[in-house]
Amino acid sequence: MTISIDQAIIHEITQDSQGKLRCRLRPQPLLNSQAAEHMLEELHQIYTSKAGKGFGYFGVHGEDGEANSAFSDALTKYRDNELGFVEFSGQSSKLLQDELSKYDFSQGGFLLMACYTSITSDYLFVALLNAKSSMTVLDDMELTENNHLDLSNIQLAARIDLTELQAEPDSKKYISFIRGRAGRKVADFFLDFMGCVEGVNTKSQNKSLMNAVEDFVSGNELTKEESQQVREKVYDYCTERSDEGNDIDLKQLTEELSETGMDSFYDFANGGEYELDDAFPADKATLRQLKKFSGAGGGVSLSFDGNHLGDRVIYDPISNTIMIKGVPANLKDQLDRRLKGE
Template identity: 75%
Template sequence: MSINVEQAIIHAIIQDSDGQLSCRLRPQPLLNGEAVEAMLDELHQTYTTKAGKGFGHFGISGEDGEANPKFMEALTEYRDGQLGFVEFSGLAGKLLQEELSKYDFSQGGYLLLACYTHMTSDFLYVSLLNAKSSMTVLDDMELSQNTHLDLKDVQLAARIDLTEWQADEGSRKYISFIRGRAGRKVADFFLDFMGCVEGVNTKAQNKQLMNAVEDFVSSSELTKDEGQQCREKVFNYCTERCDVGADIEIKDLADELADSGMESFYDFAKGGDYELEDEFPGDKPTLRQLKKFSGTGGGVTLSFDGAHLGERVMYDPISDTIMIKGVPANLKDQLDRRLKGGQ
């Protein structure tokens, strides 16, 4: 196991036939240690590698006024030993029920709260899980319908880095959260119940990092191969950090590049107009643009490795055309068959 679970509990948010929500609280932590460890380990791994997460903190939103402080206050009392874990989780369950009751799209679910340690940091994982039905074949070959928690497609989840929260009062990224497919309004209620305000704009930071890398390559008069090597170095470093759930550190990245003879990236990135934080979370979809060009529009989708630009792929901005030398074999086969059919 990559984590050490300290406490975990599940409460049920139930919707009755009239659409009213109630919270059924479990009176004690989950007891099956092996099952809990396996579940949390799977959720931790899935969450850590989830792309497109947002980051925030407890605080005040400039547009929406003061964030609800009740969750933060209860969490503080738990960490200070004034509240037990069960009592803290029960308050959290009630807060979520109250927040959900404001919306007509809610159907309830299972609120999971778990405190665990990974590496040298303490985390609180908070998630609203859905239940799914499945069929099982019994020993006598009879079918039985069961209900299980859907751990593969979690859309409402957040993780609080308790160590960072208590060690760095100025941090704006100790809470991470999944940006659900259901839409911004649906995801917001989950942040509101915790009193979370979005802080670091991860996509913007990663985009600015890419801009800094491209400008650095241009201004350093690197050869094409050296420039591509620089992009590869940045991409590999950043994706490795993403894979283990660690932040991109500009100083650390600059040291990686300096080892390959590309000096002064730190001064270049921090001295320009990029407004880069010293540390920020990586965003894989944005970082892929360091290696690939891709785009979709007007019924055309095109993607190719950046190393091919100027060699196999020729772009003419004046005529707005791209010429590809060496058409991929499977595409060539489709095109040849279509031309023969047309003739």
């Protein structure tokens, strides 16, 4: 086990025959410790590996500028032992029910709340889970339909780093959350019920880091191999931090780069117009551009490793063309068959 569970509970928000949402509250924490451990271990791994998470904090929320502090106030009372975990989770369920009642797209779900420790940090995990039906074969080879929690397709979840919240109450990133699908704001209600607002633009920070790395290698008159080595060193460090659930630390990254003789990166990144924080979450999709080039449009998609640029892949910006030397075997076979057929 990579986590140690303190408390966990599940409440249900259901829709009655009149279409109104109701809370069905569990009166005590989950008792089946083994099942709870397996479920939360799986959710912890799924959540940590989710790409493109957003980061925020408890703050001013909504168009009226009012602070929605009911959830954070209840959390503070729980941490100060003024509220028990069951009472805190019950209040949270009713807050979520009230928020959901403002919309006509939700039929509720199972609200999971869990306090657990991973490595050196204490977390509060909050997720609205849906049930999914599946078929099971019984001992007599008869089929039966069962409902189970759909853990692999989790879309509404947030995790509060309680250790960071206590140590750095002014931090803008102690809450992480799964972003909704592109162009959709259905998940916004989940942040509204907690009073969470976005504090760190992860993609922007990672894009600035990538720009700083590119400017850094170009300004140090490195060879192509040395430049690519720096890019890969940055990428490997950042992805490792992401996999561990930790932030990118610029000073620590500079120490990693010092092994390649690049020990001035921190000063370079702070001296430019990159507006980088000393620490920020990693975004793998953005950082992948350090190792790969990719793009799509007009019915054409292309992707190749960065070290092939100028070697197997020749780009001419004047004629807006790319020449590829050594066409991949499977693509060559398809092209040869098409030419032969024509």
